[in-house]
Each structure stands twice: as C-alpha cells, then as structure tokens.
Amino acid sequence: MDPVAILIAFLKIFLVFNVLMGAVAFMTWVERRVSGIIQYRLGPNRVGPWGLLQPIADGIKFIQKKDIVPDDAYVPFYLMAPALAVVPALFAFVVIPFGPEVVLFGRKVPLVILDMDGGLLWGFAATALGVYALVLAGWASRSKFSLMGGLRSSAQMISYELPLVLSIVAVVLMAGTLRPTEIVAQQAGWFWNWNVCKGIPFLGFLLFTIAGYAETNRVPFDLPEAEGELVAGYHTEYSGMRFAAFFMAEYVNMMTSSALGVTLFLGGWQLGFPVALEGWPLWALQIGAFVAKVAFFQFLFVWVRWTLPRFRYDQLMNLGWKGLLPVSLVNLAATALLVTFDFNVTR
Amino acid sequence: MIDPRLVLILSTVLFALGAVGVLLRRGAISILMCVELMLNAANLAFITFARLRGGPEAQIYVFFVMTLAAAEAAAGLAIVIALFRLKGTTDVDEINLLKW
Amino acid sequence: MDAFAFYVLALLTVASALVVVTHRNPVVSAVALAFNLVSIAGFYVLLGAQFIGLLQVLVYAGAIMVLILFVIMLLNLAEELPPVKVAGTFQRVLAPAATLTFAVVLGRALWRDTPATLPPASEGFGTAAVLGRELFTRYYYPFEVISLLLVVAMVGAVLLAKRKLT
DSSP states (O other): OOHHHHHHHHHHHHHHHHHHHHHHHHHHHHHHHHHHHHTTSOOOOSSSGGGTTHHHHHHHHHHTSOOOOOTTSOHHHHHHHHHHHHHHHHHGGGGOOOEEEEEETTEEEEEOSOOOTTHHHHHHHHHHHTHHHHHHHHHHTTOHHHHHHHHHHHHHHHHHHHHHHHHHHHHHHHHOOOOHHHHHHTTOSSGGGSGGGSSSTTHHHHHHHHHHHHHTTOTTSOGGGOTTTSTTGGGTTOOTHHHHHHHHHHHHHHHHHHHHHHHHHSOTTOOSSOOOOOHHHHHHHHHHHHHHHHHHHHHHHHHHHTTSOOOOHHHHHHIIIIIIHHHHHHHHHHHHHHHHTTOSOOO | OOOHHHHHHHHHHHHHHHHHHHHHOOBHHHHHHHHHHHHHHHHHHHHHHHHHHOSSHHHHHHHHHHHHHHHHHHHHHHHHHHHHHHHSOOBGGGOOTTOO | OHHHHHHHHHHHHHHHHHHHHHOSOHHHHHHHHHHHHHHHHHHHHHTTOHHHHHHIIIIIIIIIHHHHHHHHHHTTOOOOOOOOSTTHHHHHHHHHHHHHHHHHHHHHHHHHHSOSSOOOOOTTTTOHHHHHHHHHHTTHHHHHHHHHHHHHHHHHHHHHHSOOOO
C-alpha cells in the first residue's frame, strides 16, 4: 500500500466526515429559521448574526446536562443505542460520489470513499442496520412509551424499505450497474439526461422521496416520536448528549437519503448543461452542483415537515403496504417493459 | 493469505455451537435463532467451496439458502406467536398436547 | 493483512455465537446473532463474494433479525430458565458430547480434503452480474419456485398469526 493512496483515502474520509457533521449542525439552524419563515415569525436570531451560532449554543447546552441513566434500564444496550444510531448513518455515505474524477498529487482520484461493485447495496445495508438502534433504545429504556415508540418506528422503517428499494431497482434496471460512479456517469450531458426524466418520468423519484421521508422518521411520518403522542417515542428516556446523538443520527440519515436521491435521480455531481471549462474550475463547479442539489433536497425535507400534518400510525402503514408498494411494483414492471423496447431509457 | 481449511473449521465450530443450542435451549425463539446460526455456518462453508471451485454455483445455493431461511423464520415465528397465544409461554417443554 | 482480518473476524464470530447459545435473555441472544451475521458477512467479503456479503447484511441482519427481535419484544419474553427437568443433567452432558464427536469427525474430513491455499478468484467472482446471469439462465426454475415459496410463506405467516375474531 503506497502512502500517497493512504493519505488520499484519509483526506477523503476526513473531508466527508467533517462536512457531514458541520452540515448537521447547520441543518438545525436551517430547520428553525425556515420553520420560522413558514410560520410567519422569526427563528433564532439572538446568538450571533442571524442566529448562526445557535447550533454551538445548543451543543454547549447538551454537553453540560446531567447524565441520567434510568434505574431499571438494561445498561449495555441503553448506552450502545445512540452510537448504534449514528454509525450506520455515517457508513451509508461512504459509497456516494460527491465529485468527478479529479487529479490530485499527480494521480486520478474518484471523489468517492469506497468505489465497489455493489455500492448501492452498501447504502441500503447500512440504512437497514440503523433500525437496531431504535429497537434497542426502545427496549432498553424499560418504559412502555419507549417500547411502543421503538417498535412502531422500526416497523415503519422496515415497511418503507420495500418501496424504497423497489424504486431503486427500476433505476438500476435502466442503468445496468450497481456502481454509483457509473450511474452518475451515465447521466452526463444536458439535464434531461438525468434519471428522473428516464423510464416513467418522476414516478420513481416521487416514490423514493416519500419512502425516504418515512425511512428517516420525518413528518408526515413522525408519529412514533411526536410529542403528545408517545412523549418522545424511543428516545423518551434519553437526555443530554445521548439525545443529541439520536438527533444527529436523524439528520445524517436525512443527508444520506438526499445524497442517494441526488445520485440516483438528479444526476449526482453532473452540471446538467455543458460548460467550456477544464480541470479544477470545472471540478469545483461540479462539487458545488452536488452540494446545491443535496441542499435543495434537505430544504424540501424541512418544507414538507412544516407544511403537512402527520399521519396516524395505521394510515401510515396502510400507505406503505397498500399504496406505495403496489405503485413501486407497477413502476418496476413498466420500466422493465420500457427497457425491453428501449424507449426513453437511453444508456 | 487465508487458509480455507481454517474457514471450514470455523464453520464446523459454528455449526456445533448452533447444534448444542438447539438441543439445550428451552425457548422456541432461541431454538430458532440457533437454527439460523447453523444455516449460516453452512453458508460460510458454501462460500468457501465456491471460492475453491471457482464457479458461481455455490453462491447461487447460498442465495437460495438465505431466501429459504427468511421464509422459514417468518413462518416459524408465526407459529411461535400462535403457540404463545394458546399456552402463554414459549417453553418447548410445555408444548406437549399430543403426548400420551 | 488478510490473515489479521481473518483472525479478528473469527474471534468476533465465535464470541457472538457463544453469547447466542448461552445467554439467558433472548433479546441479548438476538442482538448477538445480528452481530454474528454481520461478521460472517465480513468473511464473505474477505473470500471475495461481495454481493452475497452485502445481501447477507441487507436481508439476514437487516430484516430477518429485526423480525425476530420484534417478536421477542412483542411477546415480552422473560429470561429463559436452564433445563431443570429430570432429564436435564443427562441432556446437558450428552448434547455437547454428541455434538463434539460429530464436529471432530466433520472437521477431520474437511481438513484432509481441502488445499491449504486459496486459488485466485475467477473473473467477476463476487459480482452481481455473474450471479444474475446464472440465476436467470441455468437456475431459472428454482428462482421462480422460490418466489412462489416466499408468497406461500407470507400467506402462511399472516394466517397463522392472525387473531381469530370470535
């Protein structure tokens, strides 16, 4: 293993990790300001210009809180659950290409941490592992609210994994590969080459987005953790930094969901229009395009949260099994037909 | 490099542990979990053989074994739930309605 | 490097398997089994079968084990008791003895008939493309039959676990 390759890998991991953590903190601010705008009020604006230092104040608040562990709790799992929530969420980001192939230190470096053949499956495997944190947190707290909330959350997550993965299978069918870098490379050119316009336009994208909201436990699917319903669901008995860890995990999940959607449907780091540039200016622009698309997706998450009321739990499960699943199956079948007759699925 | 004989020994050890679990545990779900352990030990052996032989056949078998394990887990757990509703316990020593 | 990964994974696998088989609390058993499945997936990747390894995490550790955990929590299973009936001691001695004998015989047979080094992996060994091609050409009938089997298992599970509305 030559040291330059190790250094490049380390740089990529360092960059992605820090940007993700910073983005999570930034998202808390964005959430509160945008919710303020939607609800016709000001968000946080005391701490720093436009309240931009609010996440830091929140962090300090969380750190200095008393560390409470319930008497009856099953301590090993109780302590493990917040970490178990954050790690798979971060893991899923490893396979997402956030930029083109750049030339760094005299060698070509694809801007993705792990470029493996079944890369897309890795993303879903990591998200599937995130369910354990909810179940264990709910059970280890030894409280009725937590257990019910935990079971409901995880049932919701695994139910919506099906339409999520099926909408992706339609994209993989059109692309012919499971490698995210290749999927992004196939969407080069003008923006009507993006996967959202191929096959049946927008249907797969819509399915993925809705299932993504349910996967990340965001409104309108956040009944398991809504106040006034189950106190706070699976993280009722958590306080201070452990609660903040669950919060962080939720935001990182949102970011992973957005990044996957952008990579698969919106062309990843592709610009969508030809530009007469070469080398680093072009690459910087493409990385910026990726960031902008993910930011738009995140804004969509926040916008939907503060606009729609939440679903009741049985309505939620009905929508997943009786609504989204048949539609995603039809999407898959129709896409398969289109691929057979090579119509609107230019590879 | 890895010694495939060690992987097969590991697979045997896991299988033996699973078998001991099936024979000694009393809860129905625990027995099911030990059966899953045995299935995974067999899968590990399959993959080793696939690598030794070089073809994709053994991987296909692993694929089918995994699917079968999923179906079996679902049906088995449904049976355990029905039994629990009847008897109030999943202890297999209590499931003796057909005993003389 | 590979050998180091192998020994670490082997240690994790055997340790979690021991927890699965011996721990009284079924929830701890289930979590240990999930851990075991993920380490076996690591073995698959180490041996070159990446697609199967990822499927193992996605299907086995991500879906089947969550289902088992659900049922354990829904039934609110208490900690399990050791075998205490009359045949208990007899069982506790005979079962490990018989299993050990079997394991020794099997292990010896496997050890003698396998080479000591792995051959290099064939072209596209663990990829989805090769597996998919085989699955849809040579193993087409088993593939269709197993989808039928999954439907049957689903229907059966729903029927068996349904509450009778009397």
